[in-house]
Amino acid sequence: MNxxxxxxxxxxxxxNLGLSRPKLGFTDYAEKFNGxxxxxxxxxxxxxxxxxxxxxxxQLGLF
Structure with a gap:
């Protein structure tokens, strides 16, 4: 094997394991989690x- x-x-x-997806930035996972x-x-x-x-x-005492 070369x-x-x-x-x-x-x-x-x-x-296949999904490890090559970006971990930071505007990813689908991050956007769904934030939402x-x-x-x-x-x-x-x-x-x-x-x-x-x-x-x-x-409640915060601002008004």
Whole structure:
């Protein structure tokens, strides 16, 4: 087995495992994760506002 064959086989194994995808930046995974956290924060904010009867700014003492 020569070097180029070994490199191709490794790249194929990494592609099959999903290891060759970028880990940083605007990836699909990062965008979905960020969106889910934003939705969770929004729901928690609404629930807190509903339970306390005060808006977010009032709770923080800004209004």
């Amino acid at each position: 070097i180029t064959q070994a490199v191709r086989e490794r790249q194929q194994r990494e592609a 889910r956290l934003a939705m969770l924060g929004f729901v928690i904010g609404l629930a807190t506002e509903f339970l306390t009867g005060q808006g977010i700014l009032s």
